[in-house]
Amino acid sequence: MKGTYLGEFEEVVLLSVAIRSGDAYGAAVTTEIERQMGRSVNLGAVHSALHRLEEKGLVSSKLGGVTQERGGRRKRLYSVTVAGRRALEEIRQLRNQMWDSIPNTAWS
């Protein structure tokens, strides 16, 4: 399934959008990733990943209204679509399945 293949960074971004659901925009997602992973991320990389996810139909976006924050500049709010959620679940299931298949003797 070429179209819905998720790269590692894309997966992280998608998870962050889910974590900040309702308030997921470029800067918020960036800080979330930095907080969770403890490493610095480029804003450009995040935006480009968000655009790619949107093209794949895993997130949807709408332009938010004008607020008092950040000098009245509008932000684009992202939310995980049904397809996005399914993709995340599939990855998790695959991981679990693989964890479960590890024989006990492997760690000794």
Next chain:
Amino acid sequence: MNMKPSPPRWAKRFLHLFCPAYLVEEMEGDLEELFEQRIRLIGARKARLRYVRDVLSLVRPSLRKQKPLEHPSPFLFRPAMLLNYFKIAFRTLLKNKVYSVINIAGLATGMAVALLIGLWIWDEVSFDTYHPNRDRLAYVMATQTYNGETGTYNSIVVPLEKELRSLYPADFKRLSMLWASTNVLAVGEKKIAQPGIWAQPDFPEMLTLKMLKGSREAFNDPSSVLLSESVAAALFGDDDPINQVVKVDNKTNMKIVGVYQDLPPNTTFRDVRFVLPWHNIANWWNTQDKDWRNHGCSLLVQVSDRVDMSQLSAKIKDIVLPHIKEIEYTSLNPMARWHLYSNFRTGRVDGGRIQFVWLFGIIGVFVLLLACINFMNLSTARSEKRAKEVGIRKAVGSMHSQLIGQFLSESVVVAFVSLAFTLLLVLATLPFFNRLADKAINIPWTNPVFWLLTISFTLFTGFISGSYPAFYLSSFKPIKVLKGVMRAGRFASLPRKVMVVVQFTVSITLIIGTIIVYRQIQYAKNRPVGYSREGLITIAMNTPELNSHYNELRAALVESGAAVEMTESNSPPTQIWSNNSGFSWKGKDPTTDPLFGTIAVTHDFGKTVGWKIVAGRDFSRDFTTDSSAFILNEAAVKLAGFADPVGKVMRWNGRDHVVTGVVKDMVMDSPFQPTVPTIFLVDYGWLNMIIVRANPALSIRDALDKMEPVFKKFNPGSPFEYKFTDDEYARKFSDEERIGNLATFFAIFAIFISCLGLFGLASFVAEQRTKEIGVRKVLGASVFNVWGLLSRDFVVLVIISCLIAVPFAWYFMNSWLKQYDYRSDMAWWIFAASGLGALLITLLTVSYQAIRAALVNPVKSLRTE
């Protein structure tokens, strides 16, 4: 107070420069938010560094290419939009009826001229393509030099054919000697005289004659004949002509072995109505196969498939030299070049009809350009009227490209509407044009290539004529236009003026050209001919019966009252069929061997044609020595260098000839060239034509009616076929007259189109200045003042055009006139008259509008609602 730390400004500017506009707001917001957070977390310096890094990371192709989904890119040629363009186009056309008519009429005439010229060029270029072997066929040419002039002709000696066959068997696939002649064909009581050709058995195969009956191979028999469809129909009607016998020239019976499809008008051999066998005793030329000096028939060859024509041409160059003393070169002239490159100068090809193909091609392009210019002019002139439309369209969200599309589609619609009129116009003028150009062109309705070309040519015209208005109109700034401050700058009308100047330059050049061509024709027509043409009739002697009864025939004709005099000669009075060299006389420069036109006549020639003796006397039966006498024309006297020619002796063919008289130059050859030096001699064994002077007391019809029974009596085997000398003479001008007529035809169209454009422009200007004229009238301007005001601009433009056109026309017409030795001068009044004529036409065109505008009651024009 602590200054609040801020991100580096250059980075911000950089973002604005490289980030797509629709993303900038969002990105800037994100950047600022992160910056604020980071100041708290990692300090201002590091936060700034991260800011810069983020900015740089945002400038990446994946973020540049994306477009906002909220504004989908408008697809330019969406069907709904296209339909709307066409709808608007038709509405605009209907709303401005006068402009539409001017536009469409102008474009349609321009396209009609271009189409006619296109068809004509196609016809010229496709000449002889009827023959599949066209690229392999060639005439063998002989190049000779006499009197210092080199001539190249397809008239060659008969033994050349056997020589080529035996020396180069591998290079030539097929060869055929040809001799075109007019013969009388008789079947029972039916007799017709038609042009035909004596040819060898390979000939039908070389031309790939399309056989309707019989076969090309059957022509091998030296007593067989092939008939064209039309001749077969004339002789046999619906009966089968195959294996029937036809009597040729009332003496030889031949068997019809095939009927071929008539050759189309755009082939060299279109006049060949039947093919006669070369190897027949009735073909006199077939007996000349040992004579290496008698040029007269032509040799058509088909070069072998893999042989290069120009190399072969160089190979056979000196083939006749071993057999003759004169310098003569042989070469090949490919069929593909016969029609368009027929002129030879010093042995090389030097143009021909191809010059006219170019000339008319250029005229066609220019006339079409004039029509396109009209369209552009009117559209841009009316731009102010449509400026509001453009403003509103832009305000509502039309993009630049959409407006261009709209205006282009409008002009394409106009072009296609014009195409319909063009086709009607071409259909209506084609018979006239065919007569003018001596062609048989049809519109190839069923030819897909024709439609493809016509439609792409219409699209092209539409795009060209619509391009300038489209780009001009669509570039208006909506705010300015809608506010009403849209004022064309001082130079806005400059392109329009330039275009008017171009139009009139072309028109005036064409007028001057036409006048000069006609003047040249008239000049040559008024040239003194030296004999009287009226009532002179020539009859070809193509049966043996006519040859032997000279005196009886002459007596019978005079006695019948139909003729006052009769003579015979070897050429008709309007042609010189025979030229000879080898004359010598006392005082001649021995290094030269001049060529003289040699005309064999009977004693009565002078009296019949009415020549003028300037020295000595005419031939007379009273002097038996006159059988070896010469009469020279003035040009021949000059060439020979005689101070006192009468009584001088000239030696020719081993005999002495005494010059007994000198006649005034007679124009027997081209009226545009100097008179050919000609020698007249009495020779009753070398006669081809009967020349009759009809009785001036009778009408020509009555005279012919009386002559016919006399000819029937002496020559019962042939129909009575005659030619009028004045008709034949007039035919010498046909090429020039054709050019003149075509040039007039095109000039009229060019002027018509230019005037149409001018009319439209003038009406526009008058309309635009309505208020100004109203104010002027109120202040006391007369109708004449207003008329002058409106006409002045256009008159200035036409005068500029005159100044440009005159040197152009002078240059071109000067080089055209140079090809004629006997030519008229280019009088200054031609140029003045053309300029004045153009000015007059301009004034007439503009005045209608100017006077109409000047007569309007100022109350009406000044009232504002």
